Amino acid sequence: MVLECGVDETGRGSCISGIYASACILDPAHPIEGLRDSKKLSARKREILAEEIKQYALSWCIAQASLEEVEQLNVHHATLLAMKRAIEGLSIRANKVYVDGIHLPEVDIPAEAIVKGDDLIPAISAASILAKVARDGAMLEYHEKYPQYGFNSHKGYLTKAHREALKKYGPSPIHRKTYAPIRELLVGKDNEQIEMFE
Incomplete structure (x- = not known):
């Protein structure tokens, strides 16, 4: 039997935290209806399907590249690292890997x-x-810790509300400091501090 593994990531375009990637080998004997791009599904539908996938897939693994790895390697290489970890974390070996992108x-x-x-x-x-x-589950936990940023709604992506929160409160410890909009805010903040003491 040919074991095909699907791989995808999320969080690449966010400006907070690390990258999440998943690898999954579905069981041909247990097809799951309703699978499609996660962004086209409601949050509730995703949660229902996620439980079904975990129950019926032959193997699955969710892996991460940390915030520190994103900062050190850059988003692209951190994404590939998270994908590699997800594939290598499967309990069975696939014959073929299909990656989104x-x-x-x-x-x-x-x-x-x-x-x-x-x-x-x-x-x-x-x-x-x-x-x-x-x-998304991690974003809700971050929202509990840093409610002023609204991570529960925009999930760390740079929406208008997120930009306004950043201008008001500055970056949190989980913001990507190498991300251009965050870096610009930090530079501006440093300049303001310098001006204050001149």
């Missing part, structure tokens, strides 16, 4: 990158859902 992590399994794969390949859709649900 155009870039592939370095793995010793035949792999193919597929643009919009999260809407085309069920295993990628499943991985997309698992990663999204895991990250």
Whole structure:
């Protein structure tokens, strides 16, 4: 039996925390209906499907690249690292890996990158859902810790409300300091401090 693994990430475009990636090998004997790009599903539907995926998939793994790794490696390489960890974290070895997008992590399994794969390949859709649900859960926890930023609504992406909160409160410890808009805020803040003491 050919074991196909789907891989996807979430959090790449965010300006907080690390990158989440998931790898999933679905069981052909237990097809799961409703799989598609996680961004096109409601939060409740994603949660329901995530539980079904965890129950019926042959193997699945959710992995991360930390905030520190994003800062040190850059977002692109941290994303590939999270994907690699997810693939290597599976309890069984896949024969083929399908990754959403155009870039592939370095793995010793035949792999193919597929643009919009999260809407085309069920295993990628499943991985997309698992990663999204895991990250959204983390965002709710961050919201409890830093409620002034509204992570529960924008999930760390740079919306108008998020920009306004950043201008008012400055970056939190989980903001990516190497991310251009955050870096600009920090530079501006430093300049203000310098002016105050001149």
